[in-house]
Amino acid sequence: MTDYELTQKVIGCAMKVHSALGPGLLESAYQECLFFELAKAGLFVEKQKPMPLVYSEVKLECGYRVDLMVERRLILEIKSVEAINDIHMAQVLTYLKLANHRLALLMNFNVLHLRDGIRRVVNHYDDSASSAKTSASSAVNSRS
Incomplete structure (x- = not known):
């Protein structure tokens, strides 16, 4: 399944949840x-998946947890807030x-139309580069 197909399937499921619950x-209700x-x-799907921080070649559990990890490659960060802001984007990039990983969806369920609350976030890393040289930026697209 391609990234596009996976994100479309996930967004379809999210829209089903949002249509039912409004x-x-x-956040925890939408996540479940x-x-x-x-x-x-x-x-x-894995929920509340721990994300260790690697420091000096040691994995440290610092409390980072991904809301949902789909197919071991797509991160879903679920929100129920007035508006998505820069700190939410920074959290997903982290x-x-x-x-x-390369791809995440930041989903704010506290909107009238869910399509307005979905942000596609892409980590533009270079597989051959060291983690210290990882470059990340986001591509925001509400209609993945």
């Missing part, structure tokens, strides 16, 4: 329901760098 609930929908769709 905006205004806690989305976990259920993704698993029902046949995807491998998770992408820690996991050495």
Whole structure:
């Protein structure tokens, strides 16, 4: 399954959850329901997956946890906030760098139309470069 196909499947499941629940609930409610929908769709999903920090060649558990990890390669960060801001984007980029993954979806369920609350975040890392040279930037696209 390509990244595009995976993100489309995930967004479809998220829209199903949002259509059923609407905006205004806690982040944890959307996370649990989305976990259920993704698993029902046949995807491998991990929730509250720890993201260790590697420092001086030692893995340190610093409390970083990804809301949902889909198919071991797509990070989902679930929010229920008034608006997505820079700190939320920075959080997702940090998770992408820690996991050495390329793609994440930042989803804010506290919106009238979910398509307005989805941000696609891309970590532009170079597989051959050391982690110290990792360069990250985001491509924001609400319609992945």
